[in-house]
Amino acid sequence: MGEPMPSLSEQFARRNDPPHNPSKILYVVGGTDRSYLENVAWDPADIGLGGNPAGADWERYEMLAAKARRQLPDQGLQDAMWGYDKFGRMVILAQETYRKRRGYFVEWPSSLPEAPYPDDACIVGNDVLSERLGERPAYIRYLSGALDLLPVMPSRRIVEVPPFKWGYRGTGPDCLASAIEYACCSEILDKAPGRDLRRGRTRLDAAIKDDPDPRGIGSTLESVIEKTSAGETLEIRIGQIRGWYAEALAEEQRPPWWETD
Numbered sequence: 428m429g430e431p432m433p434s435l436s437e438q439f440a441r442r443n444d445p446p447h448n449p450s451k452i453l454y455v456v457g458g459t460d461r462s463y464l465e466n467v468a469w470d471p472a473d474i475g476l477g478g479n480p481a482g483a484d485w486e487r488y489e490m491l492a493a494k495a496r497r498q499l500p501d502q503g504l505q506d507a508m509w510g511y512d513k514f515g516r517m518v519i520l521a522q523e524t525y526r527k528r529r530g531y532f533v534e535w536p537s538s539l540p541e542a543p544y545p546d547d548a549c550i551v552g553n554d555v556l557s558e559r560l561g562e563r564p565a566y567i568r569y570l571s572g573a574l575d576l577l578p579v580m581p582s583r584r585i586v587e588v589p590p591f592k593w594g595y596r597g598t599g600p601d602c603l604a605s606a607i608e609y610a611c612c613s614e615i616l617d618k619a620p621g622r623d624l625r626r627g628r629t630r631l632d633a634a635i636k637d638d639p640d641p642r643g644i645g646s647t648l649e650s651v652i653e654k655t656s657a658g659e660t661l662e663i664r665i666g667q668i669r670g671w672y673a674e675a676l677a678e679e680q681r682p683p684w685w686e687t688d
Contacts, residue, residue, distance in 0.1 A: 447516060447534035448579075449494045451587040454560045455529040456658060457553025463566060463574045464531060467518050469510035479509065480517075487517050487534065495519050495532050514575055526560075533564075535588040537581040544611060545569070546666030550577060554593065555658035562599055565591045565606070565661065580609045593635045593661045594652050600636045607631060608672075611665050615672045619679055627675035634663060 455461060470480075480488045488509065495504050503523040512518055516534040524530040544567055551574075552565040565577040579588050579602075591606065592599025608616065608628065616624060634651045651663040 447536055448588045449491045450533050450535045450564075450589060451494065451562065452498045452521075452524065452530040452532060453564050453589075454524070454526060455531065456555050456558075456560065456563075457660065459551050459553045459566055459568070459574065459660075460564065462572075463512070463564075464518070464520060466574065467510045467512050467520070469508050469520075484517070491517055491519055491532050491534060495521065498525075498532075499523070499530075500525060512576075513573060516576070526558075528560075533576065536576055536578040537588075539578060539610060539613075540575075543614070544665050546664070546669060548665050550607060550611075550661065550663045550665065550668075552591070552593070552661040553658055554661070556594060562587065562590050562592055564589055565593075565603060567610075567665075577603075577606055578610055580605050594637050594654075594659050596636050600632070603635055604628065604631050607635075607668060611668050612672045615669065615676055619676055624672050624675040624679065626678065627672035630671040630675075631668060635661065 453460070455464065479485075479492075492504065495507065499507075499521050500523055503521045504519075506523055507519050507521045509517065509519045512533070514536075516536070518534075519532045521530050521532075547570045549568045550565055551568045552563055554560065554563045567575040567577055569575070577589070577591070579590065589606075590599060590602040593603055594600075608631070612624075612627070615627075637652045651661060653660045653662070
């Protein structure tokens, strides 16, 4: 007999992907973005005044700063700050950008934490679709209020990270749904034939694309996107997502003769 197929997390861990990738510019548009940046431990000296890391962290800084140099005006990096978030990832915050908003760059993760995300945590994010701000960051918000970054799938070869959007049908929402599956439902998917639970994925797609009851899935979903004059806010509880996938798995595992009333 052959060896059992490794779990999804094990498959991704065996790849040669770096655990972090320098992000594109991420504009600060809402309370979630601001809360994340408020918990960064900033170095007291601006980058323009020589306030940059030495030693082993210099290479990490240079990779992130290279992205910033390509996407900021000349003055942008001179007035920028740098620091580390609560999970040790390097962050560069620019006050001057090509838009009338602050922007930040961060080492975006592609690896999962050792412990699964708790059911009471939520996937959250802010966007303003009318401003065409590009792809947006999505965060894991713990019950304590702490914010982590939603990892991208390491199997996806993406030029820019993070690749996330929501509120419509398209590539960005597809990437977000795949990342949520990877981050929140890998253990459930490991039990499914072919590692695929189409009914669970359809419900997730419907929620983040603000597209209730697609393809006749049988239940109209409450939107997880709040639309206001200030923009579009994403918020969806991880336990709810796992519930959809667990239900889909139960349906897949029923014997052919199973009947319901």
